[in-house]
Amino acid sequence: MSPSTDVTLADVDEAVADRLLQLAKRDASPDEVAPPLGGPGWNLERTAWFYRYHRAAAAGLDGPAAEKSWAVFNGSCIAGSVRLRRDPTAGIPSAGTGIWLGRSFRSQGIGGAALDLVLAEARRAGLKRVTARTLSGNLSAQRLLTAAGAALTHDDDGTVLAVVDL
Numbered sequence: 001m002s003p004s005t006d007v008t009l010a011d012v013d014e015a016v017a018d019r020l021l022q023l024a025k026r027d028a029s030p031d032e033v034a035p036p037l038g039g040p041g042w043n044l045e046r047t048a049w050f051y052r053y054h055r056a057a058a059a060g061l062d063g064p065a066a067e068k069s070w071a072v073f074n075g076s077c078i079a080g081s082v083r084l085r086r087d088p089t090a091g092i093p094s095a096g097t098g099i100w101l102g103r104s105f106r107s108q109g110i111g112g113a114a115l116d117l118v119l120a121e122a123r124r125a126g127l128k129r130v131t132a133r134t135l136s137g138n139l140s141a142q143r144l145l146t147a148a149g150a151a152l153t154h155d156d157d158g159t160v161l162a163v164v165d166l
Contacts (some may be wrong), residue, residue: 001053005106006074007074007079007109007110007113007114007117008072008073008117009072009073009082009114009117009118009121010070010071010073011056011070011071011083012054012058012059012069012070012071014028015155016071016078017050017051017055019049019071019078020028020054020071020078020080020081021050021051021080023079023080023102024042024050024100024102025042026094026102026105027102027103027105028080028101028102028103029102030042030046030101031155033050033081033100034046034050034053035049037049037135039074043091044045044084044092044146045076050145052067054121055085057069057083059085060137061095062087062124062125065085066085066086066088067083067084067085067086068083068084068121069081070081070082070083070118070121072099072101072105072110072114074108074110075107076104078099078102079101079102079105079110079114080100080102080105080110080114081097081099081100082095082097082098082099082114082115082117082118082123083097083118083144084096084118084121084127084130085097087131090131092128092129093125093126093127093128093129094095094124094127094130095125095127095129095130095131096126096130096131096132097115097118097122097130097131098132099111099114099115099118099158100112104108105151106140107140111140111141111144112147112148115144115145116148118130119148119164119166122166123166127166128165128166129163129164129165129166130160130163130164130166131161131163131164132150132161132162132164133159133160133161133162134159134160134161134162135158135160136154136158136160137158138158138160142160142162145162146162148164149164149165150163150164151163
């Protein structure tokens, strides 16, 4: 069975957050997962942010944070995380998305499958548009977003805006 056929999303409770953090520490750069807080590496500030973020996102798109995060599973293995965050400034029901996968789960179709699942969640939530931002040098992310139907706009700041109309 190919990895993309065995990809699921799961709510992030405390136990799943612990597993996500373990994956992030062993298989991802801290900058791919958390903002640059408290200096380089996984420090107390980044770790505290990680738990606060997932606790706040547990309330869902209609909660105070207007955000929902899920763990991405490939079979029984935790592979990373994906999120949706409502964008109240967009003029239509919209959300931004972001994903990170552990290095050992990349280039296997897992990211594309997870993006398809989160776009389905967005449709169920009544959203009409999902956006994402990546770096202009991240060609893998751009291919993944294009395959999901995104229109890409290269910005002068070295980033790329992806827009998927649902």
